[in-house]
Amino acid sequence: MSIRKAFILVEGQTEETFVKEVLSESMQTGLFLQPVIVATKRVNSGGKFKGGVPSYPKVRNEVLRLLADSSAVGVTTMLDYYALPPTFPGRAEPKGGTSIERVRSVEAAWEADINHPRFRAYLSLHEFEALLFSRPAEIAQGFAKPELESALVAIRSAFATPEEINDHPETAPSARLEKLYPRYSKPFFGTLIARRIGIEAMNAECPHFADWVRFLRTLQEAPS
Numbered sequence: 001m002s003i004r005k006a007f008i009l010v011e012g013q014t015e016e017t018f019v020k021e022v023l024s025e026s027m028q029t030g031l032f033l034q035p036v037i038v039a040t041k042r043v044n045s046g047g048k049f050k051g052g053v054p055s056y057p058k059v060r061n062e063v064l065r066l067l068a069d070s071s072a073v074g075v076t077t078m079l080d081y082y083a084l085p086p087t088f089p090g091r092a093e094p095k096g097g098t099s100i101e102r103v104r105s106v107e108a109a110w111e112a113d114i115n116h117p118r119f120r121a122y123l124s125l126h127e128f129e130a131l132l133f134s135r136p137a138e139i140a141q142g143f144a145k146p147e148l149e150s151a152l153v154a155i156r157s158a159f160a161t162p163e164e165i166n167d168h169p170e171t172a173p174s175a176r177l178e179k180l181y182p183r184y185s186k187p188f189f190g191t192l193i194a195r196r197i198g199i200e201a202m203n204a205e206c207p208h209f210a211d212w213v214r215f216l217r218t219l220q221e222a223p224s
Helices: 013-026 056-067 099-114 128-134 136-142 146-157 173-180 186-197 199-205 207-221
Strands: 004-010 031-037 039-042 048-050 072-080
Touching: 004 013, 004 056, 004 207, 013 031, 013 072, 013 128, 013 186, 013 199, 013 207, 031 207, 056 072, 056 099, 072 207, 099 207, 128 136, 128 146, 128 173, 128 186, 128 199, 136 146, 136 186, 146 173, 186 199, 199 207
Parallel strands: 004 031, 004 072
Antiparallel strands: 039 048
16 A cells, blocks of 8 residues: 655644654554644755744745645645734734634635645644643643643633634633643643543544544545
8 A cells, every 4th residue: 555645834843743643643554644844944055944933935935845746645734823924815814703714714815825736724723732622631630730620621611612712922722821830841741741632532622623634534545
C-alpha cells in the first residue's frame, strides 16, 4: 500500500508535536501527516526563523511552496485564529454572528485567495488550548493539581463548546490556564494533556476541529 502525504502548516513547536504524536495516531497507516512550522523569515543562505504567525504574504508564500510539491495529496494549516494578523483575507472584517461562523468566513476567504483544489485552510478557534477544555479533568491531572478541576469545569460550562472560550488577552484559553496554573507552558503541557484527552474526545466537544479531522481522514482515500 502506498503512503499518502499531507502537509500541515503549523504555528509552532506545540502544534508540530501535536500533529506528530496525537493527530497522526488517529489516522490510518496509509496517510502521513507532515507538520511544517511556518517560517517568519527566510535568509539567502537557505535558513529560516520559525514560530508565530507573520503577515499574510509570507504565510501565503509558504502555502504555495508546499502546494508545489505534487506528491502531497493535500496542504492544510493549523494556526490560531486568536491574534491572527489583519492582513489575512477576511480577518479585518470577519462575517457571521457566531465565532465559528466568523472563523469559517476567514478560512473561506483564505481558500479563495489560494484557489487550489489541494488546499484547505484550518484555523484553531480561538487557539490550540481551547481543545484541552474538552476534558477539564485531564487538564487538572496533567498539572498534577486535581483541586483545579472544579474551576476548569466552571470555565468549560460557561460556553457551548470549548472552541468558543473568549479570544481576549485576559480570557483566552491559554490566559485562563496561566491564571490557574502560573507554571503552564504550552510546549510541555499542551501535548501532554492532549495525549491524555485523545482526538475522539476533542471531536465530540469541538465541532470546528472535528470537521477538520474529517477532512484529513478523507485524504486517506485520496488518489495518489
